[in-house]
Amino acid sequence: MPDSLTPKAAQTRAAILATALGLFREEGYDRTTMRAVAKEAGVSLGSTYYYFASKEHLVQAFYDELLAEHEAAVEDVLARESGFADRLRGSLDAWLAVAEPHHAFAAQFFRNAADPASPLSPFSAESAPAREGSVALMRRLLEGSDAKVSRRLEGRLPELLWLLQMGVVLFWVYDASTGQQRTRVLVRGVVPLVDRLVRMSRLPVLRGVVDDVLTLLDAVSGNGES
Amino acid sequence: MPDSLTPKAAQTRAAILATALGLFREEGYDRTTMRAVAKEAGVSLGSTYYYFASKEHLVQAFYDELLAEHEAAVEDVLARESGFADRLRGSLDAWLAVAEPHHAFAAQFFRNAADPASPLSPFSAESAPAREGSVALMRRLLEGSDAKVSRRLEGRLPELLWLLQMGVVLFWVYDASTGQQRTRVLVRGVVPLVDRLVRMSRLPVLRGVVDDVLTLLDAVSGNGES
Numbered sequence: 001m002p003d004s005l006t007p008k009a010a011q012t013r014a015a016i017l018a019t020a021l022g023l024f025r026e027e028g029y030d031r032t033t034m035r036a037v038a039k040e041a042g043v044s045l046g047s048t049y050y051y052f053a054s055k056e057h058l059v060q061a062f063y064d065e066l067l068a069e070h071e072a073a074v075e076d077v078l079a080r081e082s083g084f085a086d087r088l089r090g091s092l093d094a095w096l097a098v099a100e101p102h103h104a105f106a107a108q109f110f111r112n113a114a115d116p117a118s119p120l121s122p123f124s125a126e127s128a129p130a131r132e133g134s135v136a137l138m139r140r141l142l143e144g145s146d147a148k149v150s151r152r153l154e155g156r157l158p159e160l161l162w163l164l165q166m167g168v169v170l171f172w173v174y175d176a177s178t179g180q181q182r183t184r185v186l187v188r189g190v191v192p193l194v195d196r197l198v199r200m201s202r203l204p205v206l207r208g209v210v211d212d213v214l215t216l217l218d219a220v221s222g223n224g225e226s
Numbered sequence: 227m228p229d230s231l232t233p234k235a236a237q238t239r240a241a242i243l244a245t246a247l248g249l250f251r252e253e254g255y256d257r258t259t260m261r262a263v264a265k266e267a268g269v270s271l272g273s274t275y276y277y278f279a280s281k282e283h284l285v286q287a288f289y290d291e292l293l294a295e296h297e298a299a300v301e302d303v304l305a306r307e308s309g310f311a312d313r314l315r316g317s318l319d320a321w322l323a324v325a326e327p328h329h330a331f332a333a334q335f336f337r338n339a340a341d342p343a344s345p346l347s348p349f350s351a352e353s354a355p356a357r358e359g360s361v362a363l364m365r366r367l368l369e370g371s372d373a374k375v376s377r378r379l380e381g382r383l384p385e386l387l388w389l390l391q392m393g394v395v396l397f398w399v400y401d402a403s404t405g406q407q408r409t410r411v412l413v414r415g416v417v418p419l420v421d422r423l424v425r426m427s428r429l430p431v432l433r434g435v436v437d438d439v440l441t442l443l444d445a446v447s448g449n450g451e452s
Binding site for chain 1: 333336337340341342343397400402408411412415416418419422423426429431434435438439441442445446
């Protein structure tokens, strides 16, 4: 698919994606075929494959769209707030607001994305663009804030903040409370805690802990393998 | 089902459970019926239902069995070691050893247990006996150790250690490395880190963090709801 689309092509692509998400939600991801997507969108099967090489590409496009919406929603927060905790809370709240319409889909879809070996996992090679975009957003959040962290932690903190966001997402996926109220409680509680730990990370007594955490992260992610 | 079984009845029950686990592994949990379990075990359908009221009861029995094997394997560690880190590492290693034969089953089964609303989730009401047994084991591990923790944390730490174990289990379920080697790396790294944090929890500088963590735990688990 070419990098830039004509307005009409972009519209067709968007229509196919929206139709697919609707079918995933109603019929389930496993039961939805590319053929059904094409038919429901009123587009030829060839056209559908032109825009999306597979069902998985449809999901990756959904991730990209969520990221773009999240980025747009966070812009305001980053322009307005300089406090690290305010920026982090604003970013997590913005993610919840952007993702809310997709909650029903996320809950049934998660079965397909939970396995890290699946291309649909947020940890997969295929999800790298969306993941790297989210980590970059966390980096902007951190760098423009008043947080003072050690140089070693500074390089890795955006990734840790992204893992935190993935933890919030996991909690949210299974949050059956009205309007996912429980996830908001989690965000309200976890942000001051993270803020406190980040502030304390430069204290001599905690430097060893920070080192341990980063070493462990390398070891389990494979970066530290011998 | 009566609380105590005759040796023959206990044997029949064990045979049904072993057969069911084999079918779950080979055919998948969703596709296995109680009828197929009965047939494969060479037991009448009525007998099968006498011992296990549903497929979910088979899984709960599997959880109970895993717990009993884990308890037995940890006895040695608790008798031998008094260091908190040694006891924790021993307990996690024992769990990995006990669970290893079931890894293939766990990976395909996890789809059914990941949703906290499922009776098969470790967080469900139905899983309370196995969960409470595990938390009790963590309490024994802690109380017989050299760890010195604040009174407030002491009451909640067994539950936090159980959550840690659930985190290790989640990592293990998806660990595709040979012999789940990566999970062993995680255990080796996470134990000293937890040991360090537990030791530090009495430092004035960290008391606020401990309070924050416990308050957050109450809030998201519903204990702290107003």
